[in-house]
Amino acid sequence: xxxxxxAANILAFDLGAESGRAVLGTLDGGRLSVHEVRRFxxxxxxxxxxxxxxxxxxxDEMKAAMRDxxxxxxxxxxxxxxxxxxxxxxxxxxxxxxxxxxxxxxxxRNAGAMEDYFKLVPRTELYQATGIQFLPFNTLFQLYAMxxxxxxxxxxxxxxxxxxxxxxxxxxxxxATEFTIASTSQFLDPRTRNWIPGLFQAMGFSRRxxxxxxxxxxxxxxxxxxxxxxxGYRDVPVIATxxxxxxxxxxxxxxxxxxxxxxxxxxxxxVGVEETAPVISPASLRANxxxxxxxxxxxxxxxNVTGLWxxxxxxxxxSADGAVSYEExxxxxxxxPHFAALIDPDDPGFLNPxxxxxxxxxxxxxxxxxxxPTRAAIVRAILESLALKYRFVLDQLRAVLGHxxxxxxxxxxxxxxxxxxxxxxxxTGLPVVAGPAEATAVGNILVxxxxxxxxxxxxGMRRIIRESFPLETYSPSGPHDEWDAAYARFGQILAS
Numbered sequence: 478x479x480x481x482x483x484a485a486n487i488l489a490f491d492l493g494a495e496s497g498r499a500v501l502g503t504l505d506g507g508r509l510s511v512h513e514v515r516r517f518x519x520x521x522x523x524x525x526x527x528x529x530x531x532x533x534x535x536x537d538e539m540k541a542a543m544r545d546x547x548x549x550x551x552x553x554x555x556x557x558x559x560x561x562x563x564x565x566x567x568x569x570x571x572x573x574x575x576x577x578x579x580x581x582x583x584x585x586r587n588a589g590a591m592e593d594y595f596k597l598v599p600r601t602e603l604y605q606a607t608g609i610q611f612l613p614f615n616t617l618f619q620l621y622a623m624x625x626x627x628x629x630x631x632x633x634x635x636x637x638x639x640x641x642x643x644x645x646x647x648x649x650x651x652x653a654t655e656f657t658i659a660s661t662s663q664f665l666d667p668r669t670r671n672w673i674p675g676l677f678q679a680m681g682f683s684r685r686x687x688x689x690x691x692x693x694x695x696x697x698x699x700x701x702x703x704x705x706x707x708x709g710y711r712d713v714p715v716i717a718t719x720x721x722x723x724x725x726x727x728x729x730x731x732x733x734x735x736x737x738x739x740x741x742x743x744x745x746x747x748v749g750v751e752e753t754a755p756v757i758s759p760a761s762l763r764a765n766x767x768x769x770x771x772x773x774x775x776x777x778x779x780x781n782v783t784g785l786w787x788x789x790x791x792x793x794x795x796s797a798d799g800a801v802s803y804e805e806x807x808x809x810x811x812x813x814p815h816f817a818a819l820i821d822p823d824d825p826g827f828l829n830p831x832x833x834x835x836x837x838x839x840x841x842x843x844x845x846x847x848x849x850p851t852r853a854a855i856v857r858a859i860l861e862s863l864a865l866k867y868r869f870v871l872d873q874l875r876a877v878l879g880h881x882x883x884x885x886x887x888x889x890x891x892x893x894x895x896x897x898x899x900x901x902x903x904x905t906g907l908p909v910v911a912g913p914a915e916a917t918a919v920g921n922i923l924v925x926x927x928x929x930x931x932x933x934x935x936x937g938m939r940r941i942i943r944e945s946f947p948l949e950t951y952s953p954s955g956p957h958d959e960w961d962a963a964y965a966r967f968g969q970i971l972a973s
Contacts, residue, residue: 485931488514488546488557489921490539490644491722494744495519495789497535499542500915501550502922504931509922509945511915514549515542521581529578530565530640536647543708553710556696556925558718559648560725560917561640562744563661563769564616568634568686569652576630579640582614583829590622591615597679601762606673608757609663610767610781616662617676624680637686641720648704648715651697654688655717657724660770665690667755667768667776693719693772694928718924719772723747723779725920726888728772728935729913731942736883738874740867740901741916742891744786746822748870749779756877764873772924773935778878780870783822785891787859790833795852807896809853810860816963818846818858821971822866844970860897864904865967871905885909888916895951902951904960913946 484505491498499514517538522531539559547553567579580586591613595603600611609615616639623631638646639658646652659665664676670690677684691697695717705711719725726741730751741747755768756778769777788806795801818841820827830836837855838848849855871882885907887898892911902909913919923938932938 485555485926485929486550486552487922487925487929488543488554489718489918489925490542490557490559491725491918491921492519492535492559492561492640492644493722493917494562497538498918499539499546500918500922501546501554502919504922504926504941507941507944509919509941511918511922512550514546517542521583522578524578527586528581528584530581531578532567532575532643532647533578536644539644540704540707543710547709554713556714556716556929557710558716558921558925559641559644560718560720560722560921561644561658563639563658563721563723564612564614564619566616566619566637566639567643568630569636569638569646570633571635573650575643576633579643580619582619586626587614587619587622590618590625593625594618594621594680598676603663603676604762605757606666606676607663608667608755608761608768609661610765612781617664620682621680624682634686636688638688639720641717642688645697645715645717648700649698650701652688653691653695653697653717655695655720656690656692657770657772658720659690660768661721667757667770670770691717693717693724693924696928716925716928718921718928721769722917724769724771724777725918725924726916727751727777727920728924728938729916729920729942730886730888731910731913731939731946731948732884732886733939733943736881737886738871738882738884739886739888740891741889742784742887742894742897743889744784744789746782746784746863746867746891747777747779748782748867748874749777750874750878750882752776752778758877760877764877766873766877772920775935778874780873782863782866782870783827784863785894787822787827787833787837788856790827790830791837791852791855791859794832794834803894806852806856807894810856811896813851813853813857815857815959816861816966817854818849819865819963819967819970820844820858820862822859822863844973860894860900861904861963862967863897864900865964867901868904868964869967869971871907883907887911888913890914892916898949898951899954902953903955904964906953906957908953909951910948911951912948913942915946919946
């Protein structure tokens with residue numbers, strides 16, 4: 478399958494918490510086109526009372542996607558790479574085999590681990606060392622939960638690989654940790670870009686299971702002989718792209734100039750800015766912002782906000798009575814009453830409830846609000862609350878950084894949600910530029926293109942994106958006083 482022209486064909490595997498995609502990008506004459514080769518579900522697997530990721534099923538889907546890409550295009554990709562969600566990991570035995578399926582970050586085993594770890598390393602000290610937002614499922618706390626519970630799997634482990642690194646290992650046999658995914662762990666120093674041994678020593682565990690860190694854009698090597706036999710992909714390099722999906726997405730923000738912020742909108746909403754150095758201060762600690770690695774040695778200074786996970790959970794519950802599409806829900810919500818109820822999307826009750834609509838109802842009852850009476854009203858309440866939470870986080874960003882934010886880029890799947898984009902513009906009073914919706918895959922592809930010498934800089938990447946994908950701008954509209962009143966009410970709910 479030789480290349481048929483001067484165009485480069487690059488295969489990106491973008492694995493999210495709900496689904497995975499194989500996207501083939503063709504870079505030709507400074508323009509990028511993308512084609513979704515295969516989409517497949519990523520369904521957490523319940524086993525013995527815990528939630529796991531079925532990496533073997535995902536790997537089978539990836540191999541099928543490689544064959545599909547060859548069959549549908551008649552060309553062999555010039556490279557391939559994998560990005561995934563953050564924090565989760567797999568453990569390898571001494572013989573290189575996987576010690577069980579990786580745990581899902583939503584698993585209950587993490588309960589209490591963060592608070593217990595603070596008894597070993599105080600919260601302020603830990604933030605000063607890592608600059609990472611405190612979330613109960615950060616890798617550090619997941620690992621401590623295993624130490625605390627005397628996990629036999631951890632005792633047998635020879636190597637730890639974060640999810641994209643694990644897939645790269647299964648594809649090539651090479652063990653390495655890419656920097657952007659390592660930066661989500663909360664045991665990396667964002668200043669030195671190295672592991673912090675003391676955080677392991679504090680819990681009586683060695684950092685020996687960690688790998689050397691490589692930069693995004695590192696060529697890891699060819700596929701293993703077994704994978705070549707199964708896919709026919711001989712002489713196709715596997716590249717450690719920006720392995721954290723948000724890092725790939727932020728690399729694909731089509732921005733120019735300064736004073737802009739982004740929302741990488743999907744299951745999670747990552748709200749932040751791109752900085753040249755970590756921002757670690759008492760103010761950033763109070764606001765619980767994170768400093769994660771970006772492409773080109775940048776820092777993604779952001780906050781994780783629960784995103785469309787709430788809509789996904791509602792859709793799953795309602796689909797028990799028959800399939801419901803996201804488009805149908807958004808269309809119905811457009812006509813629903815405004816500000817009927819407001820919720821904090823990051824309330825712990827929304828982390829992994831058995832019934833998301835009931836979790837929303839319970840939150841409303843607990844905060845003295847009327848329960849939205851219809852599905853449309855529930856969806857509207859969730860979307861308005863997300864928009865208000867974005868405004869809240871942007872206000873925090875301005876206060877911590879001390880510089881203005883004048884434009885907001887929404888990338889990822891949420892860029893397709895016209896109602897959410899308009900509500901975000903209305904809530905924040907900022908113009909919202911939406912797109913590309915395939916930002917994560919696009920960023921993945923273009924980081925690979927940089928590794929192949931086809932793109933020279935992040936600015937060059939962003940220029941290609943602006944010239945290759947349609948972008949839509951949403952201007953603030955509607956009665957601002959109503960949004961201000963809703964924001965004041967939202968602030969009272971957060972404070973309570």
